[in-house]
Amino acid sequence: MEKLTHKTMEDFAKSCGVSRPTLSKFFDDPTSVKPATRALIEAALRASDYQPNLYARNLNRKRTRNIGILVPALTDPFYAEMVNRLELRLRDEGYWPIVISSHGLPELEVEAVSTMLSLKVAGAIAAPLGQKSDPRAFEKLTQNVPLVYFDTYIEGNTPFIGNNxxxxxxxxxxxxxxxxxxxxxxxxxxxxxxxxxxxxxxxxxxxxxxxxxxxxxxxxxxxxxxxxxxxxxxxxxxxxxxxxxxxxxxxxxxxxxxxxxxxxxxxxxxxxxxxxxxxxxxxxxxxxxxxxxxxxxxxxQDFASMTASSVDTLLTLLGDTDAPVRMIASKVSLDGTLVMRQSA
Amino acid sequence: MEKLTHKTMEDFAKSCGVSRPTLSKFFDDPTSVKPATRALIEAALRASDYQPNLYARNLNRKRTRNIGILVPALTDPFYAEMVNRLELRLRDEGYWPIVISSHGLPELEVEAVSTMLSLKVAGAIAAPLGQKSDPRAFEKLTQNVPLVYFDTYIEGNTPFIGNNxxxxxxxxxxxxxxxxxxxxxxxxxxxxxxxxxxxxxxxxxxxxxxxxxxxxxxxxxxxxxxxxxxxxxxxxxxxxxxxxxxxxxxxxxxxxxxxxxxxxxxxxxxxxxxxxxxxxxxxxxxxxxxxxxxxxxxxxQDFASMTASSVDTLLTLLGDTDAPVRMIASKVSLDGTLVMRQSA
CATH class of the missing domain: 3.40.50.2300 (Response regulator)
Structure with missing residues (x-):
């Protein structure tokens, strides 16, 4: 069966049998419309090739599809590799990652958190500096958006995925x-x-x-x-x-x-x-x-699992998965694997 | 002489002898107010310690204080070093850098350009993939915001700072x-x-x-x-x-x-x-x-000059310096320095 073609939002709304404002509400937050209406729109989306203009939509949303990734340094090959993997996975999930480095400096880390908030990110995945971090900055971040720590954490209830x-x-x-x-x-x-x-x-x-x-x-x-x-x-x-x-x-x-x-x-x-x-x-x-x-x-270190767990946990916090938030483990510890090469 | 203290925008506007909306217009775009008014406000700014709330302001502006930095890969130590330097310099200039990597993939580069535009960046500094880049994406970018290339460029009139x-x-x-x-x-x-x-x-x-x-x-x-x-x-x-x-x-x-x-x-x-x-x-x-x-x-490679020239050129395009835009060189070629170590 060929998929139906819809060019504009009005067009698509009409074919779903809902109003344009209702459709708009659905795209902003699928849970904000009645369950029956949501089912109707989701079925219509599956049967058509309609692609909402997400860029335009995001500009009007309270939250964007952007996810902030914060690390101490991009010149550190460990973090460069993690950022690389996190970015690719987040893109696969339909999010747009934004990377910010704190350059190993507490004052730039505080600024980085402010920048993420000012960009209205939907969520954040962060490796905080640790010892020198200002916990108040991260407290403010968690109060505003879902946050997951990897590699390092600040004391509290925020989920953390790290090395054992x-x-x-x-x-x-x-x-x-x-x-x-x-x-x-x-x-x-x-x-x-x-x-x-x-x-x-x-x-x-x-x-x-x-x-x-x-x-x-x-x-x-x-x-x-x-x-x-x-x-x-x-x-x-x-x-x-x-x-x-x-x-x-x-x-x-x-x-x-x-x-x-x-x-x-x-x-x-x-x-x-x-x-x-x-x-x-x-x-x-x-x-x-x-x-x-x-x-x-x-x-x-288990780069693959660290990436997968960090993103999966964030998606759950964002309500993008079927897993209930209460099932999120507060601390995940990943085992390492011995790689024997010639140096020892 | 001690600097004058002003807590609110009203407070500061009053001391300048301008209205609050005029002051607001000035902060959005200093060239949008009359030259005499601009001079008045700038003199008052120098004489006081007033700090406008830029976060709040940016949310209301057409353009943010964010600058996009686009590179082919963050796991490449050359780009990691350049990103590191560009970020620090941009922060010094009062901008907030946002780093996006294209992971060496043309389709992700196109997406990265769209992301920067959706974030309403004030300008961008990019090392495009080059051979595999989609020139249309960069054409769209240059039509919307000031852009400077470093390390690599796409044919056209966009300023480029590279290695000789x-x-x-x-x-x-x-x-x-x-x-x-x-x-x-x-x-x-x-x-x-x-x-x-x-x-x-x-x-x-x-x-x-x-x-x-x-x-x-x-x-x-x-x-x-x-x-x-x-x-x-x-x-x-x-x-x-x-x-x-x-x-x-x-x-x-x-x-x-x-x-x-x-x-x-x-x-x-x-x-x-x-x-x-x-x-x-x-x-x-x-x-x-x-x-x-x-x-x-x-x-x-001359990392320091590449950073300085890229940012200086962008600031000129943004109207943040006294240098006229017509003075910008379209191509800057930086000499390298021989570093003799033990391998050869």
Missing amino acids: NHQSVATIVEYLCRSGEPPVYFDIPHVNHNSPERLASYIATMEASGHEHKVIKTIAPYTWDFERVGYEQMDAMLKAGKLSFKTILCANDRLAFGVMAAAFAHGLKIGRKKGDDLRIAAHDDHPLSRYTCPPLTTMA | NHQSVATIVEYLCRSGEPPVYFDIPHVNHNSPERLASYIATMEASGHEHKVIKTIAPYTWDFERVGYEQMDAMLKAGKLSFKTILCANDRLAFGVMAAAFAHGLKIGRKKGDDLRIAAHDDHPLSRYTCPPLTTMA
Whole structure:
């Protein structure tokens, strides 16, 4: 059966047997018309090729079809990859993602939240800065639009989808212990809850396996420039003398990039082969980690599930799915997967 | 002299000696009031600490204070760095940047342009896909808002700020020739005008210096996944036998990441020292290029000037500067700088 053709809204309204204002009301909010009327319009939509002009409509709506995506930095390959996936999925769902970065700065994060509100986004998916975030900005955001956190969260009842740092760090620590010398842990500035959680899991796993833990504490002040932190601190350690260990677990891949570059500059051979000087492993598996020399052994975060859960949860909050809002889990913890490459 | 304090718009209008509607008109568009009135208000603004509520104002304006930034991919460290700089500069100028990526896909680029228009952005700064872009989408954009291209452009009169590929590639080819074996050129898929320009400059420079040119043509179809392209093609070449050359110039840093990883996997030593197997150089100096093993010798694009020129040009088009629109150059070409590191 060929689909019916309707060019204008009047045209389509007439064929549904409803008035144009009723049709308009339906497009603004399908639940605002009587159930029977809604069923009538939805059946007619399925039987025709009518495409409402959503751009024009959005301009007249209280809420747009835009979804704000807020991250600490787009130059961070982990967030770049997540933003990439979130954008594609949201577009598939008929939303228009808008990306805003806070550049690692609390004052720009507050501004970013205001910008999203001024753009009248329908909802938001955010990885807040964490430790330095102003909770009042996010409180205001949640009071106005549905919000889902990923990777990091601000205390409260907002749904959160993050990595299970307990599981992921334990897995890679156990792998390193059983395949060679137990690792020392290279920490990063504690910008959010992930870094202390990873550190705690390292210590707990080492103790449980009867090994002494050894932590290279970060000497950097608050910063998101992890490659530089890793390079400078590793370089300083190597200049000060020979290392007393042969295996390093870095708090994330970005730190490992810097640590590897400094080790290479000092002539150390990184790898898991006999004769190599140093094993280096990390956490995240961001998109460039397979291209380091040697390729980086790391715990892959579950990018696919983090994207799917974040968007599914937001769609439920927006009333776009059949799932009831009360079924939303307040915290979702995703397990990581060990990716064995040549660096450790 | 202490600045005068005004809390409300009425309050401030009264102190200027103008009506509230006139003041409102001025904030919407300073050119819409009489020059004398404008001068009066501007003098009063300088003498007081009055801050109009821009969020509230924008909601009532035809145009917002938002500027759209469109790039092919946020997972590309070159664009991530440019977006980062453009955002910070635009915020400094009192605008709110909105970032949209086209994910390397022409249909999403068309959608991105529509999204910017639906958000009523005041202007846009775009790096279009290039070869695969739909020119009609950008024509529509230029008809509606001031637009500036950076890195890549669509034919027409829109201002463009890009890299001087002729100068930059010639510089690094000459450096490689005078410091060792003349380079072969590793090409990428020609996604936009930069890749054929760089290739042409390589060939011309080699010919001018009396060397034979040798190009490793890309076998990949249209893609923006340059690290993968470099890895797979280099890996295939090394599996097929020994290389007949010792110096490679890659079309960009992302390609070099893949080429270096494949060379490393085959046990080749990259570097410019005696005994090293292969020199690898590239183009762009994106933020991670200093952390490869060894650090990548490359032509640094002038990120700072590209950002400054793009934003300055847009501000002029928006009437935010004293420079007349007719003084805007239609094409600005920025020279690159040789960054010598250990890879070549």
